[in-house]
Amino acid sequence: xxxxxxxxxxxxxxxxxxxxxxxxxxxxxxxxxxxxxxxxxxxxxxxxxxxxxxxxxxxxxxxxxxxxxxxxxxxxxxxxxxxxxxxxxxxxxxxxxxxxxxxxxxxxxxxxxxxxxxxxxxxxxxxxxxxxxxxxxxxxxxxxxxxxxxxxxxxxxxxxxxxxxxxxxxxxxxxxxxxxxxxxxxxxxxxxxxxxxxxxxxxxxxxxxxxxxxxxxxxxxxxxxxxxxxxxxxxxxxxxxxxxxxxxxxxxxxxxxxxxxxxxxxxxxxxxxxxxxxxxxxxxxxxxxxxxxxxxxxxxxxxxxxxxxxxxxxxxxxxxxxxxxxxxxxxxxxxxxxxxxxxxxxxxxxxxxxxxxxxxxxxxxxxxxxxxxxxxxxxxxx
Ligand SMILES: [Zn+2]
Numbered sequence: 001x002x003x004x005x006x007x008x009x010x011x012x013x014x015x016x017x018x019x020x021x022x023x024x025x026x027x028x029x030x031x032x033x034x035x036x037x038x039x040x041x042x043x044x045x046x047x048x049x050x051x052x053x054x055x056x057x058x059x060x061x062x063x064x065x066x067x068x069x070x071x072x073x074x075x076x077x078x079x080x081x082x083x084x085x086x087x088x089x090x091x092x093x094x095x096x097x098x099x100x101x102x103x104x105x106x107x108x109x110x111x112x113x114x115x116x117x118x119x120x121x122x123x124x125x126x127x128x129x130x131x132x133x134x135x136x137x138x139x140x141x142x143x144x145x146x147x148x149x150x151x152x153x154x155x156x157x158x159x160x161x162x163x164x165x166x167x168x169x170x171x172x173x174x175x176x177x178x179x180x181x182x183x184x185x186x187x188x189x190x191x192x193x194x195x196x197x198x199x200x201x202x203x204x205x206x207x208x209x210x211x212x213x214x215x216x217x218x219x220x221x222x223x224x225x226x227x228x229x230x231x232x233x234x235x236x237x238x239x240x241x242x243x244x245x246x247x248x249x250x251x252x253x254x255x256x257x258x259x260x261x262x263x264x265x266x267x268x269x270x271x272x273x274x275x276x277x278x279x280x281x282x283x284x285x286x287x288x289x290x291x292x293x294x295x296x297x298x299x300x301x302x303x304x305x306x307x308x309x310x311x312x313x314x315x316x317x318x319x320x321x322x323x324x325x326x327x328x329x330x331x332x333x334x335x336x337x338x339x340x341x342x343x344x345x346x347x348x349x350x351x352x353x354x355x356x357x358x359x360x361x362x363x364x365x366x367x368x369x370x371x372x373x374x375x376x377x378x379x380x381x382x
Pocket of ligand 1: 077109110141166
C-alpha cells in the first residue's frame, strides 16, 4: 500500500524539481517521477517512466491500470517554479503544517494534486474497474511544456476524459488563453553618427514597428472578445527592448520582446505571419531587415464545451459553474488527444508562484472524494 496523503506531500515537497530557463537553476524532475512511479507500482498500475527526447535529465510518467478504450486520466506536472528562499517564512523544500495549511513549494502548484489522486485511486477496488484509469505526470510545464508536447506526440494517454489538477480552487475551468512569446529583430547598418545616410538606424525603424504593433494591438482588441475572461480581449505586452551601444554610432541592431495572450480560436503562427506582413513597408522604406519570430513554442489557448459530461459532472459536484482561468496549462495537449479535458484542482492560483505557497487542509478530503467519484463514473462497472 501507499503512504498517507500527508507523507506523500512531504516526500514530494522535499524532493526539489525546479524548472527554469536558466540552466544554473534548472533541475531534473526524475526523483519526483520515481516517487510517483513507486507508489503507482504499489497500487498495481503499469508504470512507464519516459525520459524526454529533448532532455534526458527530465522524464514523463504514464501509469495505467486496466485495459481497453475509454476511462479517465488524472494529469499534472511534476516540476515547480524556482523560489527565493529568503522570501519564505518556512523552508520551501520541507512540508510545514500550521494554521490548517500545508506549506511548501509545489503544495498548491501542483505536486499536491498527486497524493490526492493516488489516494482516490487506492480507494477503488480493482475488481470494480471496467475501463482504464491513468495517471500522467509531466516535466517542464513551468517553462517550455516540453513534457506535455512529447506526450501529445506519443499520442498517449488516451481516454474519455482528463482532469488537469492545476490550482482552480475546486472550480472546473473550461477555458484559458494561450501565450505566444514573440520578438522583433531589426538589423540595420552601423555607421558614423555624423552622417545619417552612412548607415541604417535600427532604432528609427523600431520606433515605426512599435507604432505599428500598438495599432495592431488595438485591432486585435476590436476583432476578438470572450467574456469567459476578466480581461476579455487578447492582450499584447511590449516587455523588453534592447538596442544600440553608444550615442555616436548609427544603431545596427534592435530587439523587442513581447507577448500576446491568445483567445480561443486564435493561432500564434497566423499572428506572426500577419505581423510580418504589417512591417514589410517599414522594411522597404528604411532599408532595415525586420524579422518577427517566436522566442519559444507557444502555449495554445484552451476551450472545451461547457455542456460536456466531465465539465457538467464537476460543476454539479462542486455547485460551481465552469469558468475561465487566467493562466496557461497543459490542457490543450491532452485535449488534442481526443479527451474531454477540464482543469480542476484543489489549490488556489493566489498561492501559486508565491513565497509561502500552501494548500488549505480543508481542500484535501473534498478533492479526494470528487476524484473517487470520477473514477466510479468513468472507470467502474455500473
Ligand atoms: Zn502548475
